[in-house]
Amino acid sequence: MSAVGHDQGQLAAYVLGGLTQAEAATFETHLANCPTCRREVRELSELRHHLDEVPPEAFLEGPPDGGDLLLQRTLRQVREEEGTQERKPRRLLAVAGAAVLVVVALGAGVLVGRQTSPEPSTVALPVPTATAPVPGTxxxxxxxxxxxxxxxxxxxxxxxxxxxxxxxxxxxxxxxxxxxxxxxxxxxxxxxxxxxxxxxxxxxxxxxxxxxxxxxxxxxxxxxxxxxxxxxxxxx
Ligand SMILES: [Zn+2]
Structure with a gap:
């Protein structure tokens, strides 16, 4: 058990796939009961999706200095994937791009994606979070x-x-x-x-x-x- 209430860094890492299985499971427990975080996961997922469209040149300069743990972890993941035989350029791009964007957003203290539509998103979440309420809850x-x-x-x-x-x-x-x-x-x-x-x-x-x-x-x-x-x- 751990306190994961509205943890922006953990939320972003979750969307980027930077959490361990145990961390992700813990966060999903929180997610199941927190509409606020569910919405932010959805919005970040959308952002990440949109970043697929950004040309690689946009990221040539690399991330800003003084990146946080999330960025380091994400970049490590990117490097590991780069080292493997089967390369997935579009996925790498999305991860790196989202990492840069998240760092910028966190640095500025801005909530990412607030200007996006409040309508329910058609973008698939990385994991199913819709759990039917347990009877007797x-x-x-x-x-x-x-x-x-x-x-x-x-x-x-x-x-x-x-x-x-x-x-x-x-x-x-x-x-x-x-x-x-x-x-x-x-x-x-x-x-x-x-x-x-x-x-x-x-x-x-x-x-x-x-x-x-x-x-x-x-x-x-x-x-x-x-x-x-x-x-x-x-x-x-
Ligand atoms: Zn929350």
Whole structure:
């Protein structure tokens, strides 16, 4: 379990195929429950598609200096593909082009592709993300007026346990938090933990987790600090 809430870099790497299988799987879990990121994946995919049309000369100058990890990873991938026997120039071009564009966009702090049509895209996503909701899925939400912390959490039943997709907002930077599933008998099961970043304080932190608690036995999902303060409790 890891916090992947609205991670632009990870999103871009995902679209460019720069994530490991495990990273991609984790990100897809977030994607399944985040319309915002789904839309950005779609828009980036469109951009990448359009870049197929850009002539190779456009990229001769190479990427800007000081490229980030994503760029390095993407370029490494491009180099590896270049080294193989079967060359796929158009694909390479698309990857390199998209990498440059992503770096430029990230550098400028601009959200990529916002000007594209809001209509549903016909461009295929790299992976299917449309999953039918699991029967019994519950969306819980709560606000604690004393702490100012808000929690929205989707509880998805599995066979004898639950998956959680949570977003906690209003927590101060530096707080060490845990997501706790409380059973009807009062047992407390840790479903994940994280450290609130500056961005997390500003925009909230998305956390995916799981807990060995029967779906029907969930009484609440809480966010607590490591030193035992209860920040918010979302009751079933
Ligand atoms: Zn998201």
């Amino acid at each position: 519950r969306d819980l939400a709560a606000t604690n007026r004393d702490t100012g912390v808000q929690l929205a959490v989707r509880v998805v039943p599995a066979a004898g346990w639950v998956r959680l997709h949570a977003k906690a907002t209003g927590v101060r930077e530096g707080e060490k938090c845990a997501l706790i599933v409380v059973t009807k008998s009062g047992e407390r099961v840790n479903a994940g933990s994280w450290l609130v970043s500056e961005k997390g304080q500003r925009e909230g932190t998305g956390v995916d987790g799981s807990a060995l608690v029967a779906p029907g036995d969930v009484a609440s999902v809480d966010v607590v600090t490591m030193d035992g303060r209860n920040l918010v409790s979302a009751q079933v």
